[in-house]
Amino acid sequence: MRKTLYLKFVLGYLIFGFFGFLVVATFVSSMTLEHLKREKADSLYKEATLIANTYASDLYSSNVSLEEVKKQLDALSTYLSSQIWIINPSGRIIMTTETPLDVNHESRVENFDSTITAGSFYTVGDFFGCFQEEMLSVFAPITSNFKVQGYVVIHIPMANIRASSESLLNISYIMLVIFFLLSLIILIFFTEMVYLPLRKITAATEQYAAGNLHYEFQIDSEDEIGYLAASLSLMASEIARAEDNQKKFIANVSHDFRSPLTSIKGYLEAMLDGTIPPELHEKYLGIVLNETERLTKLTNSLLTLNNLNMKGMILEKSVFDLNSVIRSTAASFEGTCQQKHIGIELLLTGDRMPVLADKSKIEQVLYNLLDNAIKFSHPDSAIRIETNEKHGKVFVSVKDSGIGIPKDSLRLIFDRFYKTDLSRGKDKKGTGLGLSITKEIIQAHNENINVISTEGVGSEFIFSLPVQDNEA
Numbered sequence: 001m002r003k004t005l006y007l008k009f010v011l012g013y014l015i016f017g018f019f020g021f022l023v024v025a026t027f028v029s030s031m032t033l034e035h036l037k038r039e040k041a042d043s044l045y046k047e048a049t050l051i052a053n054t055y056a057s058d059l060y061s062s063n064v065s066l067e068e069v070k071k072q073l074d075a076l077s078t079y080l081s082s083q084i085w086i087i088n089p090s091g092r093i094i095m096t097t098e099t100p101l102d103v104n105h106e107s108r109v110e111n112f113d114s115t116i117t118a119g120s121f122y123t124v125g126d127f128f129g130c131f132q133e134e135m136l137s138v139f140a141p142i143t144s145n146f147k148v149q150g151y152v153v154i155h156i157p158m159a160n161i162r163a164s165s166e167s168l169l170n171i172s173y174i175m176l177v178i179f180f181l182l183s184l185i186i187l188i189f190f191t192e193m194v195y196l197p198l199r200k201i202t203a204a205t206e207q208y209a210a211g212n213l214h215y216e217f218q219i220d221s222e223d224e225i226g227y228l229a230a231s232l233s234l235m236a237s238e239i240a241r242a243e244d245n246q247k248k249f250i251a252n253v254s255h256d257f258r259s260p261l262t263s264i265k266g267y268l269e270a271m272l273d274g275t276i277p278p279e280l281h282e283k284y285l286g287i288v289l290n291e292t293e294r295l296t297k298l299t300n301s302l303l304t305l306n307n308l309n310m311k312g313m314i315l316e317k318s319v320f321d322l323n324s325v326i327r328s329t330a331a332s333f334e335g336t337c338q339q340k341h342i343g344i345e346l347l348l349t350g351d352r353m354p355v356l357a358d359k360s361k362i363e364q365v366l367y368n369l370l371d372n373a374i375k376f377s378h379p380d381s382a383i384r385i386e387t388n389e390k391h392g393k394v395f396v397s398v399k400d401s402g403i404g405i406p407k408d409s410l411r412l413i414f415d416r417f418y419k420t421d422l423s424r425g426k427d428k429k430g431t432g433l434g435l436s437i438t439k440e441i442i443q444a445h446n447e448n449i450n451v452i453s454t455e456g457v458g459s460e461f462i463f464s465l466p467v468q469d470n471e472a
């Protein structure tokens with residue numbers, strides 16, 4: 001979300017408010033006035049019809065006197081806040097509530113035409129020039145013997161109706177202002193809770209895209225936006241850590257390649273130029289061979305990881321005796337253990353432990369774990385390999401009493417290319433790939449591997465394999 005989009009949103013909000021007031025001031029105003037006019041006309045028409053059927057009809061039937069009708073209509077006029085006229089079809093005013101009765105002076109509405117209502121029962125205007133202001137006039141015919149004898153006309157100023165309309169409009173304006181303010185609160189809430197956090201997230205993504213993976217930002221929110229920000233920050237930190245590990249790995253591999261290559265080159269040049277006499281060539285060729293084996297081991301580890309990345313690990317599962325594999329792997333380190341005065345204790349469950357797994361891959365796992373244990377163990381110490389069977393699985397433990405692993409490195413030791421600072425002085429030939437390959441192998445078997453370690457006390461690696469009841 002860019003700043004221009006937010007400004008467009010605010011501009012749209014202001015335009016919405018402007019057109020809201022414009023609609024109320026024009027369309028709603030005319031609609032309200034028209035509604036009140038019709039409503040008032042309906043109400044007055046009912047009153048006019050009632051008068052025409054009672055007082056006026058009795059007047060034309062000579063059942064009541066003109067004075068009695070005048071008295072009743074004056075009261076109704078005051079109640080209705082209007083003027084009530086009785087007019088003959090010729091336009092002569094029989095009675096009006098605005099003036100006293102005067103039978104000696106005749107009043108007439110010039111050019112009176114009852115059809116002025118145009119099929120309706122009311123009209124708006126000056127009523128044939130009788131008023132100086134605009135009036136709402138309602139007609140009700142007075143009939144007798146199936147003949148129209150006259151009309152009851154009730155007049156009310158349009159100014160009164162407009163005043164009522166304006167009162168309602170004022171309420172509409174107040175409600176519109178309240179709605180506008182509530183919308184403003186929503187806009188402010190949106191700005192604080194959505195827009196500003198999204199701006200921070202956008203700025204962070206731009207920094208990450210530019211390569212600044214160590215850029216830090218914080219959003220104090222427990223909703224989806226806060227979760228998104230935390231996930232983005234975690235993603236960046238993981239990518240940054242992976243890049244740092246990759247740089248460390250490249251540096252380590254470069255060093256590990258450079259050291260044996262330098263040795264090989266130096267010894268070969270010394271033999272060629274005669275610095276090393278011919279009688280010592282065999283000795284130094286042995287050293288060169290050891291260095292090439294070291295390079296071969298490093299290259300094979302890299303190829304193994306590359307194959308895992310490209311196509312995953314292909315297992316060739318079979319049933320074999322795990323105890324036999326453990327014994328043979330331990331025996332392969334006999335010479336190394338004698339040099340460092342390290343003993344290997346085997347605490348194996350049963351004479352045989354048939355498992356269903358890839359035998360060569362499990363041999364590699366045991367070799368890597370035992371090789372690490374020997375590297376980081378103190379002289380005159382012991383390494384214990386133990387197996388325990390539980391719930392159809394065998395748990396293999398390789399435990400040493402060496403330098404241990406720092407607490408902050410425990411979650412990283414299975415990462416590719418990772419080597420702890422404490423291991424660098426001990427692991428002269430390591431690349432940080434052994435444990436990563438070990439974990440890949442165990443996970444390819446759909447099993448788990450865990451580590452328990454205390455710095456300065458030792459480490460214990462435990463992995464599981466499925467037990468096969470019937471060995472093939």
